Amino acid sequence: MNSDNKKVHGVLAEFRNPKELIDAADQVRKSGYKDFDTYAPYPIHGMEEAMGVKKSPLGWIVLGGGLTGGVGALALMIWVMTTAWPLNISGKPLFDIPIYVPITFELTVLLSSFATLFGLLYLNGLPQLHNPIFNVERFSKASDDGFFVCIESSDDLFSEDKVTNLFRDHGATHIETVYDS
Amino acid sequence: MSTTYQYVPKPKIVKGDHTFGSITELITKTPLSPTPKLWYLAFGCANLLLITLLGAISYLVWEGLGIWGINNPAGWGWAIINFVWWVGIGHAGTLISAILYLFRQGWRTAINRFAEAMTIFAVMCAGIFPAIHVGRIWAIYWVFPVPNQMSAWPNFSSPLLWDVFAVSTYFTVSVIFWYVGLIPDLATLRDKAKSKISKLAYGTFALGWTGSFRDWWNYEKAYMILAGLATPLVLSVHTVVSFDFAVSVIPGWHSTIFPPYFVAGAIYSGFAMVLTLMLIARKIYGMEDIMNIDIMEKMNLVMMVTGNLVAFSYLMEGFMAWYSGYIYESGIFWLYVVGPYAWGFWILMFCNVLTPQFLWFRSVRRNVGLTFLISIFVNVGMWFERFMIATVSLATDFMPSSWDYYSPTFWDIITYIGTFGLFFTMFLLFLRFLPMVAISEVKGVLPQADPHNYDDETQEYVEAPNEPIVVKQEQTV
Numbered sequence: 001m002n003s004d005n006k007k008v009h010g011v012l013a014e015f016r017n018p019k020e021l022i023d024a025a026d027q028v029r030k031s032g033y034k035d036f037d038t039y040a041p042y043p044i045h046g047m048e049e050a051m052g053v054k055k056s057p058l059g060w061i062v063l064g065g066g067l068t069g070g071v072g073a074l075a076l077m078i079w080v081m082t083t084a085w086p087l088n089i090s091g092k093p094l095f096d097i098p099i100y101v102p103i104t105f106e107l108t109v110l111l112s113s114f115a116t117l118f119g120l121l122y123l124n125g126l127p128q129l130h131n132p133i134f135n136v137e138r139f140s141k142a143s144d145d146g147f148f149v150c151i152e153s154s155d156d157l158f159s160e161d162k163v164t165n166l167f168r169d170h171g172a173t174h175i176e177t178v179y180d181s
Numbered sequence: 182m183s184t185t186y187q188y189v190p191k192p193k194i195v196k197g198d199h200t201f202g203s204i205t206e207l208i209t210k211t212p213l214s215p216t217p218k219l220w221y222l223a224f225g226c227a228n229l230l231l232i233t234l235l236g237a238i239s240y241l242v243w244e245g246l247g248i249w250g251i252n253n254p255a256g257w258g259w260a261i262i263n264f265v266w267w268v269g270i271g272h273a274g275t276l277i278s279a280i281l282y283l284f285r286q287g288w289r290t291a292i293n294r295f296a297e298a299m300t301i302f303a304v305m306c307a308g309i310f311p312a313i314h315v316g317r318i319w320a321i322y323w324v325f326p327v328p329n330q331m332s333a334w335p336n337f338s339s340p341l342l343w344d345v346f347a348v349s350t351y352f353t354v355s356v357i358f359w360y361v362g363l364i365p366d367l368a369t370l371r372d373k374a375k376s377k378i379s380k381l382a383y384g385t386f387a388l389g390w391t392g393s394f395r396d397w398w399n400y401e402k403a404y405m406i407l408a409g410l411a412t413p414l415v416l417s418v419h420t421v422v423s424f425d426f427a428v429s430v431i432p433g434w435h436s437t438i439f440p441p442y443f444v445a446g447a448i449y450s451g452f453a454m455v456l457t458l459m460l461i462a463r464k465i466y467g468m469e470d471i472m473n474i475d476i477m478e479k480m481n482l483v484m485m486v487t488g489n490l491v492a493f494s495y496l497m498e499g500f501m502a503w504y505s506g507y508i509y510e511s512g513i514f515w516l517y518v519v520g521p522y523a524w525g526f527w528i529l530m531f532c533n534v535l536t537p538q539f540l541w542f543r544s545v546r547r548n549v550g551l552t553f554l555i556s557i558f559v560n561v562g563m564w565f566e567r568f569m570i571a572t573v574s575l576a577t578d579f580m581p582s583s584w585d586y587y588s589p590t591f592w593d594i595i596t597y598i599g600t601f602g603l604f605f606t607m608f609l610l611f612l613r614f615l616p617m618v619a620i621s622e623v624k625g626v627l628p629q630a631d632p633h634n635y636d637d638e639t640q641e642y643v644e645a646p647n648e649p650i651v652v653k654q655e656q657t658v
Contacts, residue, residue, distance in 0.1 A: 099337065
């Protein structure tokens, strides 16, 4: 492949199994790299410590969605029942918190779920039309049975040779440079 | 005195010698290989029923509710029965995907995708009935709180309106949950697909998922939050459905046991439906390693527990009819047992109370044929339960002078049968084009998935030492 005039996105290394991947991620983090990621067909438990990933902020997004749903539902019902369209139905009180409970609950759950879905997509930067990592043919294994690490060129410490050597020392089975296009 | 400890191996969730690769192969095989002839046959039959449904609905909209068997005392007929029945079936999917997830039941991975799909399609079928039962379907948008030209608003104190919110929220959240679970598997299909069209289609819906751990980290959080949201939701849906009955002051309906009783019944019928479908699908698609006998037995246990909860509720209804000293309540109870619909009551007792008792036997729980038979009985029994609830209290109300016998018409029957057409059309499309088992989740419960099962020196996978889940102790003094 003619690689002289292509921008390097990073270096991708494949490992044999989740254990090796975790050990490799641990080494990469200890070597001081920040812009790196590991790829596996399922979430490997314990990887968060090896990679030093911070707690996901998703819960706060969902809390926002839930509050919007709950407060919005209550406000709508109180306004409709007491002001916009007060209907006397078998003498039931108009302002009556217990009868608001089911719909308040449902809308809290509904908006929380939407916040979860869109929050997840936002945090993961999806949908993504193009990702340089897919330029590597072997990478299609990442959704099957492949375990990969990629250190990206945006990292301050990044140097193609150094990173390649690091992966080689830790038993990578395949090492390949990822280009932007 | 001596103590001996015996290590009992923990049964593997996925049977057979599977690796990550063979799991991918097994599950992606169906969506990526050419359509089998049998599928076309089944799909054609389902389509015929679907057309029947559309025809029945069109005639209903044209002619009006008079084509149904509903009459003056019994204003709710098969429509409400079928609605409650289908929504109830839907409950198993969310129970399996959400509640069992929170309880860390690894075996749920074998059936969660399948059951969630069933949930979504069952709720679709359910939603049709109240919508067409309103009569003037072109005014159905009045149930939603949208500003309109009459500046009128829905009545938020009506349980029927709560139901609109409960069922539509349930449907939406089920779809979101299902889709979030599908994203990584769609990426697998995208990477495995050969043809351009399938690559494009799966790739579009996979949204560019890479399997990056930073993505998985948010994903797992999202999945847990959705499970946490869906858990109270699934319990609330049938609770609200039961409010349609329980909030009224009709004898036989006005009862506080209804919400838990409905929820237990919903899970009961839902598991029966999952079993019915699973036992057929696992055979046709060769999924016996994943949807194995151990999983069938666990589902049978859930069915047995919820079945007995339902049986207990029947008992409590009879007890309360006597203990309350309310003559109309006890009147309804006697009408159940010996009244004009008593035949329905005894079918219900036979299917719902008697048949699950066979599940006390381990040999029955692990027998595919008998389980299939029991699941059919439970499906039938749960339909009759809703039939009895909806019919008896209305058709034989306070004054014998206003009693009338309710029976369905041809149109009632084919509308109900037609919903199976919708259900199976959707389900067959799902089986054909989407992974019927959650690929990434099954991989996550394989023993190879746990980094602790690898040797520190050689970095090779070692068959996990048998985990001591049962410690047998013998003591002699």
